[in-house]
Amino acid sequence: MKHKNTFGTATSFLLVAVLAIMAFVRGAHQIWFLAAAFAVWSIWMIVAALLSNKTAIQARIRAYRQKKRRIAENKRTAFIQPQNLQNTEKPDSVGLVLLRHVSYRISAYLKSAYPDVTWEWQEKHPEKIITKGGTTRIRLFGVPDFNFAEVMFDQHANIDCDMLRIVPLAKLNVSESESEPARTLPQQPVDPAVWYDLQGRQVLENLVADLNSRGHSSLVIRESGDICIRQDDTDVQQDRFKNFPAKTHWSGIAKVMENAGLAASVEENGIAVSW
Known part of the structure; x- marks a missing residue:
């Protein structure tokens, strides 16, 4: 125009x-x-x-x-x-560090009354409750009168704990079918130091940090590779090594663990690790 x-x-x-x-x-x-x-x-x-x-x-x-x-x-x-x-x-590293700090506080709170107590989270993602505030439940071990506790978090970073004893109305006896014995495969030569650097170090460092925050001081690595802790005279599996070396290599693995700062001793059915 x-x-x-x-x-x-x-x-x-x-x-x-x-x-x-x-x-x-x-x-x-x-x-x-x-x-x-x-x-x-x-x-x-x-x-x-x-x-x-x-x-x-x-x-x-x-x-x-x-x-x-x-x-x-x-x-x-x-x-x-x-x-x-x-x-x-996915949980980030900051949330994991916060969770361990809170776990240490709960352990100190419980051990002031029950020195032998250990515990574990019942919540799948406890870090969400910690950051927002609320109530969650933990499972207790080594406490004669209680088997659970409810832990309360508020927005002022205060922690309170109520002890519980939960007894089921009926106990179901579930028969477990015997699993087939695993076939033993020929073991290849293993360098204990190489195995620890590639498989053992990261798993044990993370697991020890978590167990230590919950009051534990030892674990056992079974011949099958299962990593267990002792709770109420029962072995409770926490993790598992795939392709765990045969008994002939256990003494070498124990020495490598000792060099890494852990106390390790070879037993008949596994390697006992303490810290």
């Missing part, structure tokens, strides 16, 4: 100029005046066309940049949202 107005104005100017030259200029000078009028009109039209095209090109560039920016923002949003959901589902 603006281009049409410019063309109309320029054409009107040209007509007025031509009529004025034809009316007031005579002789050879008339041709030069007419040529000058046409030159001015031509320059006017060229400049107007360039300015119009420049505005259109700038508008197209702005529209392209905005479209490109929207596409980038949509991609970034689509990438961030699943990542945030995944992070909320």
Whole structure:
């Protein structure tokens, strides 16, 4: 629309100029005046066309940049949202450290009355209750009068504990079918130091840190690879090593554990580890 107005104005100017030259200029000078009028009109039209095209090109560039920016923002949003959901589902290192600090506080609280107590969480994700406040339940071992406790957390980092004894109304006797004996596969030569660095170190360090925060001071690695602790005269499995070396390598593994700061001794059915 603006281009049409410019063309109309320029054409009107040209007509007025031509009529004025034809009316007031005579002789050879008339041709030069007419040529000058046409030159001015031509320059006017060229400049107007360039300015119009420049505005259109700038508008197209702005529209392209905005479209490109929207596409980038949509991609970034689509990438961030699943990542945030995944992070909320997996416990982070800060939550794990906080959980161990709270476990130490609960152990100190319980051991002030029951020095031999050990315990374990009944909640699958106790760190959520710790951060938001609330009540959760723990299982007690080594306490003669109680077998559970309810632990309350508030927003002021206070911890309170109520001791419980829960007795079922009926006990179900479930017969367990005997599992088939595992076939012994030929053992390959094992370097105890290499096995400990590749498999044993990380599992034991994490497990010892967790058990220590809950009042335990020892565990046993069975011949099957099961890592067990003693609770109320019962072995409770905590983790398991795959492809645990044969008995011939146990003494070497015990020495490697001692060099790593753990007290280890070889027994008939496994390796006893304490800290």
